[in-house]
Amino acid sequence: MNPFLREKIEVMVGPIQNITVLAEQGWTSEVCQIETEAGIYLMKSSYKEKYREWLKQEANVLEKLHNQNQIPVPAYYGFIEEQDGAHLIMSFEQGVTLRVALKQAETRAEQKALIKSFGHFLQQLHETKIIQTLDRHENWLEEQLAKAEGYVKRGQTDGSVELLEKLKNSKPFPVKQTIIHGDCTIDNVLVKDGEVKLFIDVAGMTVGDPRYDESLAIRKFVNDKEDMDAFYEGYTRYRVSKEELQYFDEGLYEFF
Ligand SMILES: Nc1ncnc2c1ncn2[C@@H]1O[C@H](COP(=O)(O)OP(=O)(O)OP(=O)(O)O)[C@@H](O)[C@H]1O
Ligand SMILES: [Mg+2]
Structure with a gap:
């Protein structure tokens, strides 16, 4: 992972202890699990323009739903846009x-x-x-x-x-x-x-x-x-x- 991205993630969730690429991947994104002292997170990354737009939209929805308890969705932690990709950080959920x-x-x-x-x-x-x-x-x-x-x-x-x-x-x-x-x-x-x-x-x-x-x-x-x-x-x-x-x-x- 590039050091700039790593730094941005650490600002959101604290020093990274471990990163694991998930066995089950999606179609339009890459997903990995990030462990820090504060907890376990899921990072979803997209690179193509269309999928980056979707990811931004997903970040928007999760942010709006943060701290509500009507619709069960992962908790929102942050969204990072870089030159060549976008990354959404949310809670890692069991199941x-x-x-x-x-x-x-x-x-x-x-x-x-x-x-x-x-x-x-x-x-x-x-x-x-x-x-x-x-x-x-x-x-x-x-x-x-x-x-x-x-x-x-x-x-x-x-x-x-x-x-x-x-x-x-x-x-x-x-x-x-x-x-x-x-x-x-x-x-x-x-x-x-x-x-x-x-x-x-x-x-x-x-x-x-x-x-x-x-x-x-x-x-x-x-x-x-x-x-x-x-x-x-x-x-x-x-x-x-x-x-x-x-x-x-x-x-x-x-x-x-
Ligand atoms: N918050 C989460 N906690 C744990 N696992 C997750 C979480 N979000 C996604 N996953 C895992 O990552 C996989 C891919 O996630 P998701 O469906 O969001 O991406 P995607 O399929 O690439 O998206 P799209 O349908 O837009 O192509 C899921 O099948 C699931 O196993
Ligand atoms: Mg999916």
Whole structure:
């Protein structure tokens, strides 16, 4: 690690005793664990422009949510922007992602209990009273489509112009906006003691369309009736239609 970065980190969390690169890495960032006398921290670093923007957004969200106790997320410690990369320091949280927990589960019953807990956890988020500082959008979907258009123009996405046009012309009927996670896959929640307890990777957390979260949450088990039933035992407030699922998961998500 370059000495300038190290110094900036130490200003935030004290002298570094140990740095370990995590076995489980993300798609758009590098994650490592940093130990100091004061505690254990997670540093998430991004280098490409698009991902640096997301990381900055994530830092923003964590900072706004610091010291609240409504939405379980890691605690914020600081954000460092350098010439060639950006680094977010947050609390290191125990637990494994839901993807890993599902793989490690020894029985179907255990898996279904995890999925039900995921549904319940997401339901709680969608029912949380809107936190004004998180509410950045006039119209969340319009802004996502505009963002997607920017990515298409700059060649920063796999989604096509044709798909984008289709999405613009077939918007689902509006529903009440809620707080959303914004990238609510099984990779972005942590399980502790057999239950989903924490959101991570929160760059997209804002006030928006809860069907986006729901669609991404179920994408991995949408063809498994038992898993779907388990999810909707926990998530009882709404059930996306096939068309909505397609719009959000196979549609909008392609651009992000
Ligand atoms: N606060 C934390 N405490 C402990 N482990 C964490 C924490 N945040 C992230 N991790 C670990 O790091 C991995 C990657 O984190 P994260 O999902 O935030 O990054 P990412 O997947 O690269 O982001 P993106 O989805 O934007 O590509 C997670 O799967 C998890 O194992
Ligand atoms: Mg992630």
